[in-house]
Amino acid sequence: MNEQHNPWQINGEKTIYDNPWISVTEFDVINPSGGKGIYGKVHFKGYAIGVLPLDEELNTWLVGQYRFPLNQYSWEIPEGGGPFHFDPLDSAKRELLEETGLVAGQWTKIMEMHLSNSVSDEHSLIYVARDLRQETACPEETEQLQVRKLPFEEAYQMVEEGRITDSVSVAAILKVKLMLADGRIS
Structure with a gap:
């Protein structure tokens, strides 16, 4: 298995929330098993x-x-x-x-x-x-x-x-x- 390969496919994304410290993004994805779904990510700005x-x-x-x-x-x-x-x-x-x-x-x-x-x-x-x-x-x-x-x-x-x-x-x-x-x- 290639550790550098990303098995997730991103079909779209939208910012749900944003402030000076964090942002929350919802991703429309196809997961590593091939299923469609969403994934939420909290991004820290520091x-x-x-x-x-x-x-x-x-x-x-x-x-x-x-x-x-x-x-x-x-x-x-x-x-x-x-x-x-x-x-x-x-x-x-x-x-x-x-x-x-x-x-x-x-x-x-x-x-x-x-x-x-x-x-x-x-x-x-x-x-x-x-x-x-x-x-x-x-x-x-x-x-x-x-x-x-x-x-x-x-x-x-x-x-x-x-x-x-x-x-x-x-x-x-x-x-x-x-x-x-x-x-x-x-």
Whole structure:
């Protein structure tokens, strides 16, 4: 099987919804089995950026906020959007400062991933921020945030217990746990 071959045939498309952050397109398709149908795609107009800050004592910071789409409260690593025309690292620096007031002297990109590839093209980049210093947070007006400093191991336990469910946060915390275990981070 050729992994580069697209088995979907697109016969038409129409934009159903569009705003500054996302657009939704409905495609008239013939699926890989030859059946006619529709497929909806959510296109994101920027990156999903995640930052796991980690200090010398292996503490991290989580951000708590009420998530409108889930209708529930969520604990997460600092994260947000980054326009495609900006350097993703600059977006990561901005998000970390906005949400926690932290500035980092050392940055490492630890992973890239697609967040919900059955319905969207959202692409995430995740960084670890080290060599931290505290400044003043300046969250966006739409954000009512609670910032919590805690031992990284406690954040890991929150993932293990299902108290952190945000996919970017879960992936970042599990990746850093592996990196700590095999010595890539100390």
